[in-house]
Structure formats: structure tokens, C-alpha cells
Amino acid sequence: MKSSQVTIENVSKNFGDFFALKNTSLTISKGGFYSLLGPSGCGKTTLLRIIGGFEMPTEGAVYFDGVNVLPLPPNKRHVNTIFQNYALFPHLTVFENVAFALRLKKIGEKEIKISVQENLELVRMETESKKYPRQLSGGQKQRIAIARALINQPQVLLLDEPLSALDAKLRQHMLLELDAIHDKVGITFIYVTHDQAEALSVSDQVCVLNKGEIQQIGTPSEIYESPANEFVARFIGETNYIRGKITAITDAEHAVFESPDYGNFTIYLDKPVQEGSEVAVTVRPEKIRIAPEKPEKLPPDVNVLSGVVEDMIYTGFQTKYFVRVSQNKEPLVVFRQHVQYFMDEKPITWKDKVSIWWNTKDSFMVEVNR
Amino acid sequence: MRRNYGPIYVAPITFWLCAFLSVPLLITLSYSFMEKGLYGGVELHFSLAAYKSLLNTAVLKVLLNTIIIAVASTTIIVILALPTAYYIARSSKKNILLMLIIIPFWTNFLIRIYAWIAILGSNGLLNSFLLSTGLIDSHIQFLYNRYAIILVIIYTTIPFAIFPLYSTIEKFDFSLIEAAMDLGASKKRALWEVMIPNIRTGIITAVLFTFIPIFGNFAVPQLVGGTSSWMLGNLIVRELNITRNWPLASSISVVLTSVTMIGVLFFMRSQSKKEL
Ligand SMILES: Nc1ncnc2c1ncn2[C@@H]1O[C@H](COP(=O)(O)OP(=O)(O)OP(=O)(O)O)[C@@H](O)[C@H]1O
Ligand SMILES: [Mg+2]
DSSP: OOOOOEEEEEEEEEETTEEEEEEEEEEEOTTOEEEEEOOTTSSHHHHHHHHHTSSOOSEEEEEETTEEOTTSOGGGSSEEEEOTTOOOOTTSOHHHHHHHHHHHTTOOHHHHHHHHHHHHHHTTOGGGTTSOGGGSOHHHHHHHHHHHHHTTOOSEEEEESTTTTSOHHHHHHHHHHHHHHHHHHOOEEEEEESOHHHHHHHOSEEEEEETTEEEEEEOHHHHHHSOSSHHHHHHSSOOEEEEEEEEEEOSSSEEEEEETTTEEEEEEOSSOOOTTOEEEEEEOGGGOEEESSOOSOOOSSEEEEEEEEEEEEEOSSEEEEEEEOSTTSOOEEEEEEOSSGGGOSSOOOTTOEEEEEEEGGGEEEEEEEO | OOOOOHHHHHHHHHHHHIIIIIHHHHHHHHHTTEEEOBTBSEEEEEOOHHHHHHTSHHHHHHHHHHHHHHHHHHHHHHHHHHHHHHHHHHSTTHHHHHHHHHGGGGSOHHHHHHHHHHHHSTTSHHHHHHHHHTSOSSOOOOSSSHHHHHHHHHHHHHHHHHHHHHHHHHHSOTHHHHHHHHTTOOHHHHIIIIIHHHTHHHHHHHHHHHHHHHHTOOHHHHHHOOGGGOOHHHHHHIIIIISOOHHHHHHHHHHHHHHHHHHHHHHHHHHHHHHO
16 A cells, blocks of 8 residues: 655644644654654644644644645545544444445445455454444454554554553554554554553654653664653653763763762763763663672673662562662662572562662663753 | 332332323223214214214315424424534533523413514514515515414424434534544535434434424414414314314324324334334
8 A cells, every 4th residue: 555754844732822732843754653652641642633634733734745734624634543432433334334435435335345345354353244333342343443444545544542442461462463454554654652562562663752742753772772851761661760970981981970879880971971961871670680699700891789678579570679779769670580580599588688780881871961 | 039119119100101191092092982972072872973074174184284284393393403402512601502492491382472473473573674674565474374383383392302412412422523534524424424323312302302292282373373274283172172072072182193103103113223
């Protein structure tokens, strides 16, 4: 199928004196799987509705392949939407729901049958065509919504939290299915979600929004590994967020970092800084290792701290430790994977003294104030 | 074991319906098959005389007139009430608008009809207005014809259509309209293809709530209609009070009730079939 590039240029949207979107610009490449990620109320649906034509931006423009589509009503744009609540027509059967777009175009009965059949097969629902939406499960409704949206052969498919109504298992499954459908039809997917795991697992590009403003645009690993600011660092996954100052630059790649909370350690210079800069770094909990004693042999370039386990949460495949490094300060969070839980020499528990360490390259500078 | 109190709960309403609906209906039905008494009332003899005199062209003309008025007014009412209810349901001032619909009910039904006489009468407001603008140069009689009846019936009955329509439109999920537009429908097409089928119960209720009272109406034709535009209700009143032919009045009532019931059943069947 044909797909389009979507360009959002300086789009703002106000509801009265409330800013739902502030000067948003982004480019979504042809055939990509692009996610809009952000907490509830950050303006994701608003942006999607502007692309779909259901909302007029207060300022800015939207281009499909270089053509401004703002003057076009929704029914004239080559976009189809999967709504947050699916919006299946309750008075029509599954077949008629999927056929709806074709019936509007006065296409022959034979072609409609073939096309609907094809699309139902795509979402593996060909056996349910005579049912009504109320007789379908959540996952089935979602598939019908996909089939209905794809039958028009849109160049862009907008998906507004399509999986939010499903349970965790089914969500995983449907996500993989969506990804497979994306690969098969090859059109641009714009996927809205507030679930970071969903966004990271299937997208080519992720745009993180907060309070109507773009926080960061990047590949899933860029977003996760080198968050652009504190919001992104804290919103995507869990992290240890440490503020401090650069006291000395040791070489081209390393500097000494002094944290009033956790003491001195070495950080890797992933951004240019000067001595004396105030910076904040993040270290992901799974990057930190934990042991009852400091190992005798440690690789070079590691930071070692010692502390006391203040709390622990066992979640089966891993345990989350809260390690208090200094008094009156937030404990650091450390994940320990249980590759061989019962063979661990000495399980670490509450109140144990522990050593924690991480490679200097596993911390990332987030904010730099000179 | 828990006792089933269901029959006790419905006992009062069962008694009420038996005493004041079923029994009178049965009395009416049996009267229609009896001979008329000399000064009203009935003689306890079986007779089909009442039904025979129904086949008189004058009665059939009234029946036809009743059907025309009821069907025309119901149709116009639904056509007018739909956009009104839609507008109210979509408005941010719902409560005020609903209030405006209710307020006329605070005035007595007859007074509201007399108000129309004051407006439409040959010395009424409309005539004086048209005369003063020079559009006409002699009084026109707008009253005492079928159109006046339809107009006043629409006025008095339309709220009974607006309320059920409003309550279903209010519950209608308007994201379905966006979904239809997303799939290529124009706004009009989306409303027609998606909203109308989904508010069908409201439309059925509106039709029943208007058609039934209109079909049995006698006050409106009595006051603003002429003898040529009588409805069945007027005939019943005449046979009961003036001519004192109770069997005939009863048989007309039986016809009126049957036509209403058959019409309603037919309508409901045709609508519920679409659901399957
Ligand atoms: N029609 C409207 N009138 C006024 N405010 C609105 C309107 N639509 C959205 N908003 C506001 O704009 C903000 C963004 O809304 P939006 O629906 O885009 O959020 P979202 O990111 O999709 O959230 P969620 O994840 O909960 O769906 C919210 O604060 C919301 O209250
Ligand atoms: Mg939303």
C-alpha cells in the first residue's frame, strides 16, 4: 500500500486559555512505526485528532507528503483512525462494520465481499463476520477496528491507545500482531500510548510529550539510554537521578563528579562540559551490580559505593533493592536478576551491608548548567 | 429459602389496571354488541346493529380523516423533533432548553388551544398583522379546517416526541460519528447512517407517544376544526352525549382502539425485525 510522510509544523492548540499543545514540530517518515508517548492529558490524542482532521490547530500546519491538509475534512484525508474506544458501529455486523467505507463509495457487492474477506483474514477474524460488536471480546473488537480502518487503504494509520482496554497478556500479543500487520501493509503507523514498554518495543521512533511540549524524539534505545531531560529519564523506566558538580576533567572521556548526596565518582563524558558545571546523571538500576562484599577483582572504570539494604521487593525474575548510601538521602535503586537464585552464594536481604558498582560508561549526563 | 415477594409488589398495579383499564375495555366491547336503549344506555340483547351502522360512508370518512391527521402530524412532529432534540442534546445549556419545552405545560391544555384561536381566528393576531402590512385586504379564516387541527396537534404533542428522542441522543456515542467520517462519510451521511439507526428506540417511542394520543384526540378538532374535519373522538362524544347511541359510541371506540393497537404492533414488529 502507499504510505505518506507526515510533517507537523509549529502546531499549537489552545482550548480557551489552556494550552494542550505548544509549538510542536515533528516529521514522521514514510512507512515508519512512530509512537507518541506521554502521561495522561499531555496532548497525545489532541495531536492525533489534528492529524486526523477532527480538531483544528490554533496555529501551525500539517503536511502529508508536502501537501498542507488542514483545509481538508477528515473524510478527505488519506488517514484512518483506530479510536481509543474502537468506536465500532453497534447496529452493524462485523462484516458491515468492515464494509462501511466501501459501501460509502458505492462499490459492487462482489468486490466488497472479496475486500472485506481479505481484511478479516489479515486480522484473523474471518469466522466472526456475522457477529455484532457487543458479542466480541476486547481483543476481537480491536482487530475489527484495525480491519475497518485498513480497508480504505489509508496512507497513514492513527492508533489512539488501541491496547489500553486489554489485559497485560493480550496486550503483549496484540502488540506483536500490530507490528506484524505494520510490516505486511507497510504504511505509516502513528501510535499513541502512555505505556513506555509498548512504545519502546515496537517503534522505530518515539516522541515523548509532556504538558503539550515535545521532550525528546529518538529511537527507543536513545530515549531509554540517554534521556534528554529529567522528565524523560524518570518517565521511561526506573532510574537513579543524581545531581552534582564536575570537579575535575580527568581526560577526554572522563570527569570527576561530586554529588552532595552520594559522594565522588567518575562519569563518562557523553556531552561537552566544563569544570564546575552543575550536572545531573542517570544510572539505570539494572546497570548497577550488587554483592554482599566488594569483589576482589573489578574491571577498570567502575564506580563502587557501599551502603545498607533498606528495602527489597522480590518480583520473581529479579529483586529490586533500595540501597541507602548516605543518611537522609534517597536510596539508590538496584535490580538484581535471578539467573540462578537458589545457587546464589549468599542471598542479600534487608539490613545487609552491600557493595554496589557500575561501569562509568553506564551513566548518562542529562542536564548540564554551566 | 427466600420467599418470592414479586406478586405482592405488583399487586397494586395489577388491581389498578384491572379496575380501570381492563374492565372498562370489556364493558365497552360488550356494549358494542348490544341494542341501544331508548334514552341512552343499552338493552341486554345481542346485536350487530352498531357495527352495521359503522359501515356508513359518513363514519368511514371520519375514520379516514382521523388516519390522515394522525399520520401527517406524527410524521411532521418526528421530523421537527429530531433536529430539536439533537440540538438540545449537543448544547451546553441543556437544562435551560429542556425547561423551555416544559414551561408551556404549566398552562392548561384548553387555554393553550384558545391561545391558538386568538392567533388564527378571523379577527386574530395573524389576520390583524397581515392586514396592517397590506399583504391581504380582507379577513381570512385560518381556523376550522384540517390544517388548523394538524398545526395545533403538532404544537400540543411535540414535547412527547422531543423528550424520548433527547434521552436517546444524549446517550448516543458521538465518537461513532467521527469514526464514520474517518471512514469517508460526510457529516450528513454519518448522522443518517450511524446516528439514526442507533437512536431507533427513541424514534419508536416518539412515534408511539405521539400517534396514540393524536389518534384518540377530540378536544383539538372540537375547538379548532369544523364539522367536515371531525375525528373519531368527536363522533364518540356525539354518540355518547347527544345522539345517545351507546352501542355505536362503543363500537367506534373498539375500532379506534383496534386500529391503534394494530398500527402500533405493526410498527413495532417492522422496527424490531431490523434489529436481527
Ligand atoms: N475539547 C476540549 N476542551 C477543553 N480541553 C480539552 C479538550 N480536549 C482536550 N482537552 C485538554 O487537553 C489536554 C490534552 O488532552 P488529550 O486528550 O490530548 O490528552 P491525552 O494525552 O490523549 O491523554 P490520555 O492519555 O488520558 O488519553 C487535557 O488536559 C484535556 O483536558
Ligand atoms: Mg488520549
